[in-house]
Amino acid sequence: MRLLLTVLLALATVAAGPAPPQASRTKALVGGTLVDGFAGSPIQNSVILIDGDKIAAVGQVGSLAVPAGAEIISTEGMTVLPGLWDMHVHTMIVGHADYDHWDKAYMPQFESVIMPAAAKQLLMAGVTSARDLGGPLEASIAVRDRINAGKIPGSTLYVSGPFIQHEPYPNTEAYRWGVKGPDDGRAKVKKIADAGVDVVKLIDQDQMTMDEVRAVVDEAHKRGKPVVAHSHRPEEIRRGLTAGVDCFEHTGLATAPAYPDDIIAAIRERTAKMSQGPLFWTPTIEGLLNYEYLRDNPEALDDPAWHEGLPEAIVTDIRKSLEHSDRLPYFQLTAARRPTLAHKFKQLREAGVVQLIGTDSGIPMNFHSHSTWRELDAWVNVLGVDPMTALRAATYWPSVAMKVDSKVGTVSAGKYADIIAVRGDVLRYISLLQRVDVIVKHGIRFK
Numbered sequence: 001m002r003l004l005l006t007v008l009l010a011l012a013t014v015a016a017g018p019a020p021p022q023a024s025r026t027k028a029l030v031g032g033t034l035v036d037g038f039a040g041s042p043i044q045n046s047v048i049l050i051d052g053d054k055i056a057a058v059g060q061v062g063s064l065a066v067p068a069g070a071e072i073i074s075t076e077g078m079t080v081l082p083g084l085w086d087m088h089v090h091t092m093i094v095g096h097a098d099y100d101h102w103d104k105a106y107m108p109q110f111e112s113v114i115m116p117a118a119a120k121q122l123l124m125a126g127v128t129s130a131r132d133l134g135g136p137l138e139a140s141i142a143v144r145d146r147i148n149a150g151k152i153p154g155s156t157l158y159v160s161g162p163f164i165q166h167e168p169y170p171n172t173e174a175y176r177w178g179v180k181g182p183d184d185g186r187a188k189v190k191k192i193a194d195a196g197v198d199v200v201k202l203i204d205q206d207q208m209t210m211d212e213v214r215a216v217v218d219e220a221h222k223r224g225k226p227v228v229a230h231s232h233r234p235e236e237i238r239r240g241l242t243a244g245v246d247c248f249e250h251t252g253l254a255t256a257p258a259y260p261d262d263i264i265a266a267i268r269e270r271t272a273k274m275s276q277g278p279l280f281w282t283p284t285i286e287g288l289l290n291y292e293y294l295r296d297n298p299e300a301l302d303d304p305a306w307h308e309g310l311p312e313a314i315v316t317d318i319r320k321s322l323e324h325s326d327r328l329p330y331f332q333l334t335a336a337r338r339p340t341l342a343h344k345f346k347q348l349r350e351a352g353v354v355q356l357i358g359t360d361s362g363i364p365m366n367f368h369s370h371s372t373w374r375e376l377d378a379w380v381n382v383l384g385v386d387p388m389t390a391l392r393a394a395t396y397w398p399s400v401a402m403k404v405d406s407k408v409g410t411v412s413a414g415k416y417a418d419i420i421a422v423r424g425d426v427l428r429y430i431s432l433l434q435r436v437d438v439i440v441k442h443g444i445r446f447k
């Protein structure tokens with residue numbers, strides 16, 4: 001009865017929004033098979049002790065005792081995992097098909113409504129950490145900090161603030177900052193770094209001078225910020241590699257069947273330099289891969305999970321924008337790109353990059369509530385990646401890429417208690433991740 005009360009209390013406080021007071025400081029997740037994020041075999045009959053917001057101990061039933069008074073959460077029949085990461089999301093968009101209209105209508109609500117809704121949807125999908133690549137500076141920082149302070153529920157966000165690029169497109173100046181010369185590049189990076197961004201996002205660097213690209217990357221590195229670069233065009237990749245970008249985004253090159261030889265050779269040269277650490281790449285496959293499927297089988301678009309946190313009028317507007325999903329300009333080339341994705345993904349793998357799970361979540365039809373598990377499903381069931389590698393690309397490796405692997409990314413003593421549990425064998429059936437049963441973030445149970 002007391003356990004039931006505790007659960008009800010926890011649910012009630014979570015529903016109300018802010019961080020609930022802890023019913024019990026110590027929690028124990030008991031019984032499930034633990035995939036801890038390291039590469040070893042899963043741990044059967046696992047016991048995870050949580051003290052406050054951290055993991056105190058990890059062991060097995062019979063050898064690790066649960067302290068008296070601990071709140072016990074049974075994970076029998078479940079796979080227990082580190083909370084997932086999504087390394088490429090956009091919290092300022094939530095699936096609407098028309099970006100111009102979206103910005104005009106909703107930019108004043110990005111900070112108060114849209115970004116919090118996106119962050120909450122991600123969290124309730126089991127994504128306890130997400131990298132938000134492109135948004136207005138103050139809003140990005142404010143939403144991240146409100147989540148970190150426990151004022152609103154959401155994934156721990158690692159934010160870039162504005163895109164750094166040659167020139168903003170018309171009416172996007174609030175979240176795209178142009179660079180005019182190397183000094184200006186350094187100044188812009190200094191400004192966002194001083195404001196507290198976690199990462200710097202470069203885009204259209206093929207339109208910048210090489211001196212500008214170098215200035216941006218060097219200044220970011222000087223301030224300890226990793227640099228992430230858009231890589232849809234060959235010259236974006238070439239320049240990014242030359243300047244020392246840490247992580248590339250997307251599987252680009254439009255409908256081209258393969259990456260050119262010189263680019264693969266340059267990637268190989270970089271990945272061979274192990275002292276520089278891994279070269280990361282977030283291929284963002286699922287939004288493109290699933291477009292035709294969702295166009296023809298739209299039931300998933302009716303799932304109310306993506307309405308979470310959004311006012312009815314905005315939900316209606318988004319639905320209307322997706323009414324004719326066969327006619328969206330955003331997806332004009334997608335059907336022709338889809339058959340090229342698997343080969344390019346494989347080329348990158350073989351060139352030695354460490355690929356990360358990321359989704360471009362927020363683009364048309366691609367809701368934060370569903371994108372991350374679909375990327376994992378695409379890797380395992382379409383691209384032939386083994387499930388353990390795919391899961392580590394959504395847990396361990398992202399924490400390394402963001403230089404926080406001493407704090408999160410694995411279920412091990414001393415880390416933040418970011419843990420999910422899913423009924424069934426996730427290593428055998430990866431798409432079970434579409435329905436996560438238990439979500440704990442920083443020791444607080446959200447589901």
Ligand SMILES: [Zn+2]
Nearest residue numbers: 088090133360
């Ligand atoms: Zn993106």
